[in-house]
Amino acid sequence: MRREEFLKVILKEVGSTVLKKKNKSSTYSYDKGFFAESDLIAHETFKKEINKHFPEDFVLTEEDDINLKNINFKNEYYWVIDPICGTTNYLYDIPFYSHSATILQNDKLYAAGVFDPIRKELFFAFKNRFYVNEKQFTLTKNTPMKEALISINTNQSNFDEVHSLNKIINKLSPPVSRRTRIIESANLELSYVACGRIDAYYNPTDKPWDIAAAQVLIPSAGGAVHIINNSDSRIFKQSGIVAASSKNLLNEILNALTKIQ
Numbered sequence: 001m002r003r004e005e006f007l008k009v010i011l012k013e014v015g016s017t018v019l020k021k022k023n024k025s026s027t028y029s030y031d032k033g034f035f036a037e038s039d040l041i042a043h044e045t046f047k048k049e050i051n052k053h054f055p056e057d058f059v060l061t062e063e064d065d066i067n068l069k070n071i072n073f074k075n076e077y078y079w080v081i082d083p084i085c086g087t088t089n090y091l092y093d094i095p096f097y098s099h100s101a102t103i104l105q106n107d108k109l110y111a112a113g114v115f116d117p118i119r120k121e122l123f124f125a126f127k128n129r130f131y132v133n134e135k136q137f138t139l140t141k142n143t144p145m146k147e148a149l150i151s152i153n154t155n156q157s158n159f160d161e162v163h164s165l166n167k168i169i170n171k172l173s174p175p176v177s178r179r180t181r182i183i184e185s186a187n188l189e190l191s192y193v194a195c196g197r198i199d200a201y202y203n204p205t206d207k208p209w210d211i212a213a214a215q216v217l218i219p220s221a222g223g224a225v226h227i228i229n230n231s232d233s234r235i236f237k238q239s240g241i242v243a244a245s246s247k248n249l250l251n252e253i254l255n256a257l258t259k260i261q
Helices: 003-020 037-053 087-091 165-172 186-194 214-221 247-257
Strands: 026-029 033-036 058-061 077-085 098-105 108-116 121-126 129-132 149-152 179-181 200-203 224-229 239-244
Touching: 003 037, 003 077, 003 098, 003 108, 003 121, 033 037, 033 087, 037 058, 037 077, 037 087, 077 087, 077 186, 098 186, 108 186, 108 214, 121 186, 121 214, 129 214, 149 165, 149 186, 165 247, 186 200, 186 214, 186 239, 200 247, 214 224, 214 239, 224 247, 239 247
Parallel strands: 058 077, 149 179, 149 200
Antiparallel strands: 026 033, 077 098, 098 108, 108 121, 121 129, 200 239, 224 239
């Protein structure tokens, strides 16, 4: 089985495993937020199955205890995994979380998928084509900012060190946009941008596993992505993202964000 096909299989397998788990035990820290036992189960399932089928590949998940600055790019294929994106929602039985996997070949984005186990939706992109449950989808709308639904993620404890949340909301909320939302599953929200359900997304502190899949899904669907901290082209060293359903909307949002003091 090819990697891009296996990616879809493992996402659904992890989704089914986590969904069936009844005991949602967890720990919490101010710096990292919630860590559920299911995070570890998903992490171990991804690592075990990918290593079994593709032992020569390098696999990085959010739960790996590794300094991203120390990663040596010696493998041909890399996997960037978010075992559970939206752990807080998962623990509180809010039906909005996801599992994501992105494959890089020779440090270039190759394929990506995000699976919503609640709605059984698989968002997948490969070779510049984007699919929702195997049906190809292309963005066609060009929503202006004043009519846009914009999602803002605030799951980072140091969010106020990057920007003032109040100032961000003031700059992006009505009447500047139609509405803003805080939903707390970056990968799923970004998948919604790719399929046109949300017009744009912003988080200045998202990590590589939060933004890797979006860099495949959204451009493949016809949308636009801007990585905020991208002085290094390697995805493991990037953070923060602005994404939109069109290049015009992306530029409008970037212009609004530059005015935040």
